[in-house]
Amino acid sequence: MPRLYPFLFLLLGLLVANQASWAQQTEPTISGDFRNLRFEQFAQRVEAQTPYRFFFSPAAVDTVTVQVQASNLALIALLKQVFVHSSLQFAIDEATHRVFITPEYPLQTQIAPDFFEQAPTGTMLPAAAATTGPSRGNRLPATGTSEFRVYDIGPRQVAPASGRATITGTVRTAGTRSEPVVGAAVFIDSPNIGTATDRQGNYSLTVPVGRHNLNIRGIGIRSTRRQLVVHADGRFDLEVATDAAALQEVVVEGQKDRNVRGMQMGVQLLDIKTIKQVPTVFGEADLLRVVMALPGVKTVGEGSTGMSVRGGGTDQNLVLFNGATIYNPAHLFGFFSAFNPDMVKSVELYKSAIPARYGGRLASVLDIVSREGDRKKFGASGGIGLLTSRLTLEGPLPGAKGSFLISGRTSYSDWLLQRVPSPTLRNSAASFYDLSAYLTYDLNPKNSVSVTGYLSHDRFRLASDTIYEYRNQAVSLNWKHTFSPKLASAVLATTSQYDFSLTTTRNQYSASSFAYRLSQSALQADFSYLATTKHTLEFGASTLLYNTAPGDQQPLGDKSLLLPTTIQHERALESGVYLTDRFDLSPRFSVQAGLRYSFYQALGPRLVADYLPGLSRSENTKTGSSTYGSGQVLAHYAGPEWRISTKLELTANSSVKASYNRMRQYIHQLSNTTVVSPTDTWKLSDGYIRPQVGDQVSLGYYHNFKRNTIEFSAEVYYKKIHDFVDYKSGAVLLLNPHLETDLVNAEGRAYGVELLLRKNVGKINGWLSYTYARSLVQVNTATDVVNGGNWYPSNYDKPHDVTLVGNYRFSRRFNIGLNFNYSTGRPITLPLAKYYIDNALRVYYSDRNMYRVPDYYRIDLAVNFEGNHKVKKLAHSSWTVAVYNLTGRHNPYSVYFQTVNGQLKGYQLSIFGTPIPTVTYNFRF
């Protein structure tokens, strides 16, 4: 549509009569030196002196340089001088003090009244008519659809004393699927002032009064601008065209200059299009797998969704789905992530400079946001893959003020097990499903609510007598309220639960069922306040109640001799308050200083064992126990968490950022395997298990090339982790009533360099990253020592990593995606000596993690075919054909040693040791 405007403009000029309606003699006069001004500048100065306002196409006046000096000249006389050598014509509408500049023909300022009724919305004419309306001060906010018209912001009569005015509004996409545009950059060029839209597409910008070009850039929308004349505070809602090319295409796009201009560092944003184009092992778009291709994120094992961010543990990542914590975001022992790709809009990963509103985990925050349902019409989409099928329904809520989105996914993977040549597995069954729903509703322009529900469930039956089951449930309720253009709030109430169970009936005398449950309820309020043009404040408070049932084992059947065992439940309250101030010291130098203060109280009822001080805790050093009543605090911790970051823009295309942050974590995952497994439990801090504290400093350099289409970043970090949980040899983690005797507090440190080159647009897009990262552990307390108390590599220590995620678009219907990944092998403990005990070969092992498995590398390829692009057809469909591990390299998933016929032999196991082809069909109605 925008391309039609110049044509309409000309047409109008031809239609109207070739005569101007000249002004009356009451007009004000103008004085000043206007030499060597561009016409825009000239117009601004005249507008400042007089009530007149100019309307023109900037392109049309590009070539005009004003060479006029005026002394009490009438506007007509002045303009005649200005345009004496130009083909431009002007027309003055004295009733509204508007001046129209047109090429070739002057505009008729009076138009037949019936013309407006017929004119389509979105063209410049009705909008122009709106400005002629009599009630200027309280009219509806302008909806900015045109690049070519000039919008008035605020009542003209009320000029603010400060010379500045605040524009607020919402950016939405135009058309039937109108959705708020999130994270779009909204900025003016001179002076250089900008902001980004929030989750609802809202923005607020304080600019000097006067005329501005307002630029809007963002993901999935066509970059555009609006011409504004700002008089005073006012509202300006925008509708922008979606980027049609981007919809058909695979485009990795952030705010184009966010890399350089944003305050954030150590942050990666992925939208669902990027996620969907990356080839995966079973042809399922898998957002966690794509997150693991980002620099600084390492997988703990192929085919596992457990991840280590900058040397942190798998439990140090806060995974949020619309604000609710998800504890085990994996299906089928980690081969799939438990988020349906059809539901997801974007994923944001914070590795450093974590905003103060987040707390509770040391290493990272993974914020997954679901997309909004269609607000205009009902639709369905889905996909059929080798292992799972998905279906999504969406549509408007009554009154078109909201929408719903419901998405489900289920497996039919039992056929896979049937193919395994093992009778045990053939009699087994594995299934999973997940279901999510998202409702949004705008109560009024100032209040909106959204509700998210999430359920994932896994069941694995082994040989008909052992059953594993696990389940994540989460509900979140979000209420957003705008108090004023400067103050907005969001209140979030969430509850999440994770539970698993294990039943076995193999031996009737020891048949048992085991259950674990963790639930949390949280309430959080966040406020953002635009204090002044230089200060933006964010503050809020949160509180979170944990309840865990760490283990309940019951005998099954009459014959079972098993003693029922129930580990006492744990409760705790974690609260926090925070305040962040973003302070723009100069347009180029900003500081964001935040403090989160968190409190933690472990609550009774509980019976706590006492141990001899100064000795390693064990049953032998137990001295007695203390009883705590219900609600009684048995341990409490509190501390500040600093979140400080600064940004210095070196040039328009480069910047340097630095940050320091401290995080505290009060809940710990217990697992003596490196990967995330369904039998991992979570333990709350108590008098013996102290909270983990992590400090990180990082420094980064950011540079954008080729008009922000290529981003480069280099980040260095150093991290110290205090008191993370490690295990004594042979620790028993399930059903252990004195778990503290098997755990030790360890120290960790990690450092590294991350280089990233990312291209977001064009036929070739994707990213290339290199990471050098170390992650070390030390267990050297007065009572417990590992590896002689020296620093040793953690399980996540893989120093070198190169990742390429690329996509090439041959045409709108055909593109190819390519992954390449290389990393150093994982550390491993190797056998050093063999010996015989009772005629059996035994092995003496090296210090922990002294050696490494062979290096890892892999190439994947995916080809996406889209159906035709006719707008009207029954269903839009696409095919994805992918090959995982194209070269069939035998990457060691693990290395192990086994005694075979009395001989100690080393083996390496590759899970995906051959190229794995997959086909997926996707559709959308």
Next chain:
Amino acid sequence: MLRTSARYWRWANGLSAGTGLLLGLAGCIESYMPDVVAAPASYLVVDGFINGNGRTRILLSRSLSVGSAEAAPVVRGATLFIADTTGQRYSLRETAVAGTYISDSLQLPTGRRYQLQLTLGTGASAPAYASQLVPLKVTPDFDQLELVHQDGQVRVLASTHDPSGSARFYRWRASETWEFNAPRRSELEVIGGLVRPRVTPIYTCYRSEQPSGIVQASTASLRQDFLSQQRILAFSDRAERVKVRYSVLVTQIAETAEEFAYYELLRKNTEAVGTVNDPLPTQLTGNVHRVGDATEPVLGFVGAHTVVQRRLFATPASLGLPKDWAFDDPYSSCAFGPELVPDPNDKISLRIYRPNTRVFKSGDNVPTQYYIVSGDTLGYEGGPRACVDCRTRGTTVKPSFW
């Protein structure tokens, strides 16, 4: 698929995350032997336990580097004692088997704690070692020990209980012996390079094996110190070992919680270590230390317990196997053939005559019988030694208990 079946158990135990599921599709297992395992590592290994109702037998040896193909070197000339908390000492003496030291048959009083003390060599500077003091555990007898045929397997199942409730932790060792036959009976033997009627029997042999797996169980989580049909050993019901006659000697030991934990770790270290799903291997030594130098690694755990043993026998009939039951045949790839060697009275110009032989002379092949066609003896039939001589896989000496 080796790994998949191994995983079965650990899944069931709730320990692992079950990657085995997909191994059958694309997984592959290859040999992996890095160079680092070649470094010399010679630590003292103390193998044995203090026997409360019999002879204590201790084997002293040294560890080897992992890549080494040699036998473990034994340690001779050491002085060993069992000592208890009252100061009582019982000496051990080195036997004819190098590195093995035995005590007299002892009935040690319960209620005391015992340790093993040893000195390598003589002289004041000779290194001295000692195990930790441990209580003497009294092992209850079997309630039942069965050899049964279940679900395609032959299984050894033990049931036991301790009314006093003090045993709680159990470990078992099994020693298997079975009778088997070579695929063909040999009537001929090469004696002095000539084929003669067989003198040395090589058709029926006995083979003994000691499974290296550690089998333990605990009743700590049960109301009673009671174990029912605990699986000690299991193997396929088509195994050759039950084709003729099979016997197993099961030793039951009650142990302390520490010893149980040590053997659990040892089992994990040896049998289930290294995949991402497994626990980290432990730098595990035992309960023996060098006196005056705790940093020297000494390998082995010396416990103290009484011992209960019981022997079982099984035949195909006792297991209820049908008469036409097909057993696995380790000799299925054996090929037999004739060597043509005519009678010396024949006047055909061949160079050698009966009882000379070319094929069977070296001993790599063994003749079984004369090769006779239409009543004419044309030579000898035979096959490779491994296919004819059962002694390549066992011994012809019948065990005393057979």
